[in-house]
Amino acid sequence: MIxxxxxxxxxxxxxxxxxxxxxxxxxxxxxxxxxxxxxxxVLEALPGANCGxxxxxxxxxxxxxxxxxxxxxxxxxxxxxGCAIEVAGIMGVDxxxxxxxxxxxxxxxxxxxxxxxxxxxxxxxxAAANLVAGVQxxxxxxxxxxxxVSVCQYDAIHIEDGLAVVDYDKCIGCGxxxxxxxxxxxxxxxFHEDKIPSVLCSNLDKGKDVTTVCTKGxxxxxxxxxxxxxxxxxKNMAVADTDAYxxxxxxxxxxxxxxxxxDCIGFIGKNAD
Amino acid sequence: xxxxxxxEEFPGKGSxxxxxxxxxxxxxxxxxxxxxxxxxxxxxxxxxxxxxxPCEPVVKPKQMVTCGExxxxxxxxxxxxxxxxVAGKVKKNTVVTLANGRHLPAIEIKTDGDQVDPEDLWKEMxxxxxxxxxxxxxxxxxxxxxxHAAGIVxxxxxxxxxxVKVMPSDKQLIDTLLVNGCECEPYLxxxxxxxxxxxxxxxxxxxxxxxxxxxxEIFICVEDNKPEAIEALESATQNTVVQVAVVKxxxxxxxxxxxxxxxxxLEVPLGGLPSAVGVAMSNVGTMAAVxxxxxxxxxxxxxxxxxxxxxxxxxxxxxxxxGITMGELIDYCGGLTRDAARIIAGGPMMGxxxxxxxxxxxxxTSGITILTHAEAARGEETSCVRCGRCVDACPMNLVPTKLAxxxxxxxxxxxxxxxxxxxxxxxxxxxxxxxxxxxxxLIRTGKxxxxxxxxx
Numbered sequence: 001m002i003x004x005x006x007x008x009x010x011x012x013x014x015x016x017x018x019x020x021x022x023x024x025x026x027x028x029x030x031x032x033x034x035x036x037x038x039x040x041x042v043l044e045a046l047p048g049a050n051c052g053x054x055x056x057x058x059x060x061x062x063x064x065x066x067x068x069x070x071x072x073x074x075x076x077x078x079x080x081x082g083c084a085i086e087v088a089g090i091m092g093v094d095x096x097x098x099x100x101x102x103x104x105x106x107x108x109x110x111x112x113x114x115x116x117x118x119x120x121x122x123x124x125x126x127a128a129a130n131l132v133a134g135v136q137x138x139x140x141x142x143x144x145x146x147x148x149v150s151v152c153q154y155d156a157i158h159i160e161d162g163l164a165v166v167d168y169d170k171c172i173g174c175g176x177x178x179x180x181x182x183x184x185x186x187x188x189x190x191f192h193e194d195k196i197p198s199v200l201c202s203n204l205d206k207g208k209d210v211t212t213v214c215t216k217g218x219x220x221x222x223x224x225x226x227x228x229x230x231x232x233x234x235k236n237m238a239v240a241d242t243d244a245y246x247x248x249x250x251x252x253x254x255x256x257x258x259x260x261x262x263d264c265i266g267f268i269g270k271n272a273d
Numbered sequence: 274x275x276x277x278x279x280x281e282e283f284p285g286k287g288s289x290x291x292x293x294x295x296x297x298x299x300x301x302x303x304x305x306x307x308x309x310x311x312x313x314x315x316x317x318x319x320x321x322x323x324x325x326x327p328c329e330p331v332v333k334p335k336q337m338v339t340c341g342e343x344x345x346x347x348x349x350x351x352x353x354x355x356x357x358x359v360a361g362k363v364k365k366n367t368v369v370t371l372a373n374g375r376h377l378p379a380i381e382i383k384t385d386g387d388q389v390d391p392e393d394l395w396k397e398m399x400x401x402x403x404x405x406x407x408x409x410x411x412x413x414x415x416x417x418x419x420x421h422a423a424g425i426v427x428x429x430x431x432x433x434x435x436x437v438k439v440m441p442s443d444k445q446l447i448d449t450l451l452v453n454g455c456e457c458e459p460y461l462x463x464x465x466x467x468x469x470x471x472x473x474x475x476x477x478x479x480x481x482x483x484x485x486x487x488x489x490e491i492f493i494c495v496e497d498n499k500p501e502a503i504e505a506l507e508s509a510t511q512n513t514v515v516q517v518a519v520v521k522x523x524x525x526x527x528x529x530x531x532x533x534x535x536x537x538x539l540e541v542p543l544g545g546l547p548s549a550v551g552v553a554m555s556n557v558g559t560m561a562a563v564x565x566x567x568x569x570x571x572x573x574x575x576x577x578x579x580x581x582x583x584x585x586x587x588x589x590x591x592x593x594x595x596g597i598t599m600g601e602l603i604d605y606c607g608g609l610t611r612d613a614a615r616i617i618a619g620g621p622m623m624g625x626x627x628x629x630x631x632x633x634x635x636x637x638t639s640g641i642t643i644l645t646h647a648e649a650a651r652g653e654e655t656s657c658v659r660c661g662r663c664v665d666a667c668p669m670n671l672v673p674t675k676l677a678x679x680x681x682x683x684x685x686x687x688x689x690x691x692x693x694x695x696x697x698x699x700x701x702x703x704x705x706x707x708x709x710x711x712x713x714x715l716i717r718t719g720k721x722x723x724x725x726x727x728x729x
Contacts, residue, residue, distance in 0.1 A: 116628055122711050128718045130374075131718060133372055133373060133632075134374075134629070137370075139374070209367070
């Protein structure tokens with residue numbers, strides 16, 4: 001008796017399997033979507049990190065953009081140059097210049113350099129602390145609660161003595177930290193060289209007001225601008241022209257850096273200091 | 274009037290659902306008569322002291338200004354003019370960080386030349402004769418214009434431009450004017466002292482504002498823990514249409530939606546203003562300023578500030594020029610005591626802790642509360658145990674813990690569904706939370722997230 005039951009069950013299952021497979025086979029043909037082979041090939045070449053560092057929503061959207069809209073092939077920060085060459089090969093175009101685009105934290109003050117710090121007992125997040133006064137005197141600079149650290153998937157930004165510091169050996173330039181910072185002091189910058197000069201301050205106030213809140217803030221004295229072409233002034237602040245900077249300008253940049261009375265200009269990037 | 278034995282004369286129950294009963298601690302400064310502060314050496318006037326568009330400076334550095342001269346003008350409709358409380362010389366433009374964290378440009382004026390004695394200004398306020406019979410001579414439009422010209426904003430703390438509130442409107446009929454003298458915020462006593470010492474100015478202002486909006490009924494609302502203020506107002510309102518409504522002492526009774534519920538038994542719709550149910554509301558100090566602006570043509574240059582708490586040597590109520598630094602007020606009150614721990618602009622529930630004593634007093638500064646270590650102590654944050662005390666406390670019937678967690682885990686969509694923007698940050702939830710979760714700060718963060726998400 002039991003053999004018959006098993007037999008009926010087995011035959012029923014087999015029959016269903018055959019019918020289902022026919023339906024699936026038919027559906028596969030009927031609903032077939034044409035996918036450009038190139039898109040698949042590009043997607044294969046991309047690392048699949050889905051970090052959004054290229055400016056598109058994940059790798060597959062970027063792959064479609066490369067094939068359909070002739071988007072630049074060197075946008076993937078994770079894959080870097082190797083990936084760009086591979087994608088360029090698939091698309092049959094030139095790689096173009098691939099300049100690494102990395103975040104720069106425009107604040108250089110650690111705890112001991114900041115004035116007006118208080119015992120803050122609120123929510124330990126920059127976004128929350130940014131809504132109240134009195135955490136520290138400077139309303140422009142790094143708060144140091146690490147909203148940027150918590151969004152970094154590559155362990156490439158850390159808080160050192162209350163200051164966010166990028167680890168350029170690990171950073172792939174996805175830009176997540178830029179979006180996380182409520183004070184907007186992190187910006188993406190093209191690194192034409194391994195290390196570039198940068199003004200490590202964001203305080204737009206006049207010199208006197210800056211000195212009341214920080215011992216390391218840019219006071220807009222123009223000392224660096226006078227001795228070096230790399231620096232220009234913008235709203236009470238010195239700005240380093242990173243697009244124009246090349247290794248041969250290093251001496252000029254160092255001159256400007258040494259003139260700075262507040263020590264707020266520094267080299268950043270791989271092998272800096 | 275429940276507490277005093279007579280009959281309630283208003284439709285509401287004198288209270289609202291939920292809310293809390295924190296110790297009011299008004300004893301520190303309630304007994305101190307308002308003292309007039311001598312003119313300071315300089316004033317710093319931030320260009321945005323109100324809700325709305327910032328002022329544009331109308332004076333140049335090195336220019337001499339007289340007492341009460343306009344130094345900043347608001348171009349937009351929702352904006353307020355700024356007047357110098359002292360005669361003096363305009364210095365270079367500067368920047369200040371206000372207690373609420375806003376970093377703003379400001380006009381600095383160094384005192385110089387002929388001054389108006391601030392004692393006279395305070396005498397003007399405490400005057401008992403405001404020639405009430407002349408009030409019907411003012412056209413409603415004229416009242417609103419004079420208030421605009423005097424730069425008056427809500428002096429209760431939010432600093433919303435008053436001329437906008439009392440603008441006669443065809444679209445929105447106002448039948449009741451509520452004058453808010455609840456002062457439910459613990460510690461603060463500036464409104465109490467104004468009600469006690471300048472009740473006639475409040476009544477004159479209320480009649481003027483009531484005329485501007487064509488209100489049929491005018492109530493001055495006072496909590497029942499201020500019997501002396503009630504007495505003063507009752508005698509000042511005799512032979513006028515203004516009534517005194519005594520409401521129960523409960524926090525946040527002074528919030529506009531809660532007060533409308535308590536006095537008129539009306540529900541202000543979600544996201545709406547009291548004008549949606551035909552009510553205009555303004556603070557008692559604002560009404561006194563309105564009376565002075567319209568009848569004596571004086572701009573808003575001074576205000577009453579309470580300096581109070583366990584951390585100040587001599588708690589006082591002071592009549593001070595707007596733009597004076599907080600540090601000068603603290604010095605005038607004998608300085609901080611040894612165990613002073615935290616300085617707050619405003620009261621402990623809704624105020625902002627700050628550390629820079631050069632922060633200027635603005636039009637919205639109702640007090641400086643200095644807490645001691647014992648008063649400011651707060652436990653370490655622990656996990657939410659879903660006890661629901663914040664839900665029971667929330668006067669807006671929200672779920673604070675849900676809103677706070679939506680903010681912490683960055684879910685603006687969830688926060689919006691739970692009506693995060695209905696929260697007016699009274700702090701009741703944070704006060705009762707046994708887990709010491711910083712609910713209000715998180716909700717403020719959440720509001721910023723919702724605003725950012727809406728922009729996208």
